[in-house]
Amino acid sequence: MPPQSLTARVGRWVWTCRAGFEPHLYEELAWAGAQPRPLGEALVESEGQQGLAPAFARLGFQVLASTSEEALEPLATLVADVVAALRPGSPLVLQAFTPDTPRGNALAPQAEALREAVRARLPAGRLLEDSERAREAGAQIVCLCVAPGLTVVGAVLAREALSLAAGGRQRMRRAGESPSxxxxxxxxxxxxxxxxxxxxxxxxxxxxxxxxxxxxxxxxxxxxxxxxxxxxxxxxxxxxxxxxxxxxxxxxxxxxxxxxxxxxxxxxxxxxxxxxxxxxxxxxxxxxxxxxxxxxxxxxxxxxxxxxxxxxxxxxxxxxxxxxxxxxxxxxxxxxxx
Ligand SMILES: C[S@@+](CC[C@H](N)C(=O)[O-])C[C@H]1O[C@@H](n2cnc3c(N)ncnc32)[C@H](O)[C@@H]1O
Structure with missing residues (x-):
């Protein structure tokens, strides 16, 4: 893989994956002719293609904006402006996540704070809280991916999303359970x-x-x-x-x-x-x-x-x-x- 890049290009797709599996995801996207670029740990960027569903991707979304801004208020304003311009009328599911790596996971509080700050700036009637209903509601999932040195804002139609879980991390453990x-x-x-x-x-x-x-x-x-x-x-x-x-x-x-x-x-x-x-x-x-x-x-x-x-x-x-x-x-x- 070539060295990683630190900006996601608007209009391309960002894919999340399990840490360490970036080369496998990169290769899969390259074989599909999607011109991938490594974006960072557990993140690969590529062209979007009809029906593209890489095995090693947990979630893919189209990039709407990418910034190295880290201060919460300007970041939330920028994201809210981008999100407000999305197809009017369609319900939105707002999800924030980090790359699933030790450095990424350390940013979980910032990701959650960004989600809350963006939520407060959007009309409540547009937001769907239950992502499980997103497909039937024709919703778009708004993805706020907070990575070290980079925040990517993107969206994917729920009915085309590889996963309805934030970042594709579909945790199945329920409170009080310890399943294998x-x-x-x-x-x-x-x-x-x-x-x-x-x-x-x-x-x-x-x-x-x-x-x-x-x-x-x-x-x-x-x-x-x-x-x-x-x-x-x-x-x-x-x-x-x-x-x-x-x-x-x-x-x-x-x-x-x-x-x-x-x-x-x-x-x-x-x-x-x-x-x-x-x-x-x-x-x-x-x-x-x-x-x-x-x-x-x-x-x-x-x-x-x-x-x-x-x-x-x-x-x-x-x-x-x-x-x-x-x-x-x-x-x-x-x-x-x-
Ligand atoms: C990962 S474990 C399966 C765990 C199981 N799904 C569970 O939920 O408990 C893999 C199993 O494959 C079995 N296995 C390996 N070769 C097999 C074969 N030829 N026929 C049937 N089972 C086989 C092993 O005995 C082992 O129990």
């Missing part, structure tokens, strides 16, 4: 889908042990065939809605087609993709949610082959490939058969 990271990965993946597995659905969970995903699916009323040579948590092993098949996923075939195929197997990505493609070709499941491990240095060439295997060989449709907030060296794919 695996369970949060699944919750985040399901959160992004138009509909979820529910009562009466049959799910197969490949690589299910110790059972975080299976437990979340059972809690939604689904029946789960959990496939893993390893042991499940005792409360799941004795649950009437769970059948544990203690064998390799590569040896398993369902007795009849199921509604959902889940997969979080710790195994080589290309072999997992071939297994998921077999499920697609044979029509063994209608919906797919899979976590693909990418521990290798060169991730994009592998991801290209995974995409090709799932769609061309497996016939999976509507494929999404995203490194979610709770994903580390991995991405989550979703798809359906019809």
């Amino acid at each position: 990271r695996a369970a949060m990965k699944l919750e985040e993946a399901l959160h992004g889908l138009a509909f979820e597995p529910g009562r009466g659905d049959v799910c197969v969970d490949l690589g299910a042990a110790p059972g975080g995903w299976t437990q979340r699916l059972v809690a939604r009323g689904a029946r789960v065939i959990a496939v893993d040579p390893a042991r499940l948590m005792p409360e799941l092993a004795s649950n009437a809605r769970v059948r544990h098949v203690q064998e390799s996923a590569f040896a398993f075939a369902p007795e009849e087609p199921v509604d959902w195929l889940f997969c979080d197997m710790a195994w080589r990505p290309l072999e997992v993709a071939q297994l998921l493609a077999k499920w697609g070709r044979r029509g063994w499941a209608s919906h797919l949610v899979a976590n693909i491990k990418l521990p290798m240095k060169d991730k994009n060439p592998i991801l290209l082959r995974v995409r090709h295997t799932l769609t061309t060989d497996g016939g999976w449709k509507g494929l999404t490939v995203r490194q979610l907030y709770h994903d580390r060296d991995e991405v989550t794919v979703t798809a359906h058969r019809v």
Whole structure:
């Protein structure tokens, strides 16, 4: 990657990502012909393109203004003027965030203060507080990205946004809970889908042990065939809605087609993709949610082959490939058969 730049150009797009994944995001954007530029830690800028949804981006927004101004009052006035000029009439969701790095996170109080100061300058009737309603309301998300030495103001239509969470950080932990990271990965993946597995659905969970995903699916009323040579948590092993098949996923075939195929197997990505493609070709499941491990240095060439295997060989449709907030060296794919 070339050295980073410290201004975002108006009209281009800024993408947030997991810290350390900038080179992967940069490469993905370059391969898409989007002329990327590194903007700073956990931030890459590029041209915008119809339908561009990089796997390693958490969120993308179009740049409206970029400044090195740090004093709150002039900054808030500048941002409010820019925001006031946005398409009149459409509701706005105002989000402030920092790059997800130690230096960025230290600016969280400044980001929140900026959001409050901008909010106070905008007509209350234009602001939508519940970002979960933003898509149906036709809202625009206004992004205030406060980075070291740089504040970028941008916007994205909620219905085109990669995430409705500020900066794409979709935290799934609820107060008083301590779910496993695996369970949060699944919750985040399901959160992004138009509909979820529910009562009466049959799910197969490949690589299910110790059972975080299976437990979340059972809690939604689904029946789960959990496939893993390893042991499940005792409360799941004795649950009437769970059948544990203690064998390799590569040896398993369902007795009849199921509604959902889940997969979080710790195994080589290309072999997992071939297994998921077999499920697609044979029509063994209608919906797919899979976590693909990418521990290798060169991730994009592998991801290209995974995409090709799932769609061309497996016939999976509507494929999404995203490194979610709770994903580390991995991405989550979703798809359906019809
Ligand atoms: C990251 S863990 C899965 C965590 C699980 N989703 C949860 O929420 O508890 C990966 C699992 O993949 C399983 N695994 C690895 N190779 C497998 C195979 N060939 N067939 C089935 N499971 C496999 C491992 O035994 C391990 O339990």
